[in-house]
Amino acid sequence: MANLDPALIPLSLYIHMPWCVRKCPYCDFNSHAVPDGKLSLDLEREYLHALVEDFKTQVDFAQGRSIHSVFIGGGTPSLISAKGYVWLFQQLKNLLNFEDDCEITLEANPGTVEHDPFAGYLQAGINRLSIGVQSFNTEHLKRLGRIHSNQDAVQAILHAKEAGFERINVDLMHGLPEQTLEQALYDLKLAVQSGATHISWYQLTIEPSTVFFKTQPILPNEDVLEQIQLQGEAFLIDNGFINYEVSAWRKERPSAHNLNYWQFGDYLAIGAGAHGKVTRPDGVYRFQKTRLPKDYLAKVPAEHVHFQAIEAEDMPFEFMMNALRLNQGVASALYTERTGQSLEQMEQRLNSLRTRKLMQDDPNRLACTEQGHLFLNSVLEEFLL
Template sequence: MASLNPALVPLSLYIHMPWCVRKCPYCDFNSHAVPDGKLALALEQTYLQALVEDFKTQVEFAQGRSIHSVFIGGGTPSLISAKGYVWLFSQLKNILSFEENCEITLEANPGTVEHDPFAEYLQAGINRLSIGVQSFNAEHLKRLGRIHSNHDAIYAIQHAKQAGFERINVDLMHGLPEQTLEQALHDLKLAVENGATHISWYQLTIEPNTVFFRAQPILPVEDVLEQIQEQGEAYLKANGFINYEVSAWRKEQPSAHNMNYWQFGDYLAIGAGAHGKVTKPDAVYRFQKTRLPKDYLAKTPAEHLHLQAVESKDMPFEFMMNALRLNDGVPARFYTQRTGQPLSDLDELLSSLRKRNLLVSDENRIACTEQGHIFLNSVLEEFL
């Protein structure tokens, strides 16, 4: 592997807030229900302090870079107060600089238990919201274990706009238990008509270690799933949304943070269960933090920072698994810059995929064709 130059790789920050009001039956994320649906102030303060100490142990990985974007995921990050975020950002920026106009996204649930009004999160420095709606249908929300109503979801989007947020992502799932084509399209319609500027629209998958895995619900048949996908895409395109990644649709600029993931950029990671990726001159490394909040808080930050180098043989798959999700692919130079391997090592495989009309690749760009996106999993298997 050639020597890598971290300066050529953007650096983001992922912050994990591990608590939620109630665990949803489809959810396999690292989230833990809080008693009475509220996070105690003492626990909030203890956790935020731990995040700062965690961040300090990762400064060496910046290697001269500033933070390009921040994503606060969970759990339900809006259980943390706006005041808490003001303090957190001030501490983090004292440790490592943030780029000017750094995109800072907060995941929020539209339930009635939001900690503070959206305007206060905006004032705290958060400039993009990702609202976990999943569905506007009352019956589907109940089946999914969501704590909000369809009215809560509509109000949340409208309230975020009124508060001054110009960038509002709405998370929506389709292929829900016993969902019809009409219901799936109506969910999209309500997101669009109420002001979403970005929509993450993805099919429900049943993951191990979830309630749905243990007691599987009845999902729509394949024909219905295909109709939902086809007509949903047509509706979004007709309403001015651009599909720039497998499940991401935008009316505004792409999510800077997610683009950095997909382009094989670097990201520091703080919080219980958070995953990070960093480039050093000798290799690309991944790491993951202790999952349980109580264990995370009990350890010193250095105790749960264990770097694992990505093996040279795994690098093509690791890179392509992200890059080929983007409709426009990535600049070809990113492959060598971000893996340390010459793209010419893949000449034979890339040629084969081009001949089968699955891939476009030249000295400028690597991307899946429309056909390649349909068979994306099969394309990716070629790089294993």
């Protein structure tokens, strides 16, 4: 492995807020229902202070770099007050420099945010929202366990625009229990009409650790799912959206934070269950925090970090698993820069994929063909041991 230069690699920050009003039956994220559906001010303060102490232990990982982007995920990060975020960012910026044009995204639930807080979040320095709508159909929302209604979702987007947010992502799922083609397309239509500038549109998957896995709801058949995908994509294209990643569609610039993930950049991580990745001259490391909020709050930061080096033989898959999600892929030179390995060791596998028309026949670019994206999992298997 070549000597790596962290200075060449953008550095982001992920902040995990682990609480939500209630756990949704499809959700396998690290989220936990708050008592009485409301986060107390004392618990908010305790957790924000723990985040700062956690961040202090990671400042050295920056190795002279500034924070390129921030993503606040959960859980439901909009359960934290705007004043809480003002205080948090003041503390973090005292410890490490944030780039002047740093993208800061907050995940927001339409059921926990009203008009005034959006303006407060904007004033706190948050400049991009990701609103977890999932569906504009009230019956589907009930089946998904969401606490908001169709009208709540539409109003959340409109209120965010009125508050001054110019970058608004809407999260939408399709292939929902008993969902029809018409219903799925209507969800996309409302997202576009309401003013979304970015749409994350992905099919519901039933994960083993969820309530849905135990109850097994009735999902649309394969023919309906195929038509939802084909007609949904056509609708988004007709409305000026660009599909730049497997499930990401944009009318504005791409998400800087997500691009950094997909391009195998580095990211610090604070909060219960948060996962991070850092590059050092001797290798690339992943780390994660203890999962349960009560354990995270009870331990000093140094005790709840688990570090693990990405082994040399795992690096091709780790890199490609991210980079090949992008429709345009990445420059070939990025592989050596971000992994410390030469592409020559993968030449045989790359040539095989190019011969089968699954990867683009361009030595300067690592990217799937249209056919390759349809069989992305099979392509990625080529990079496993």
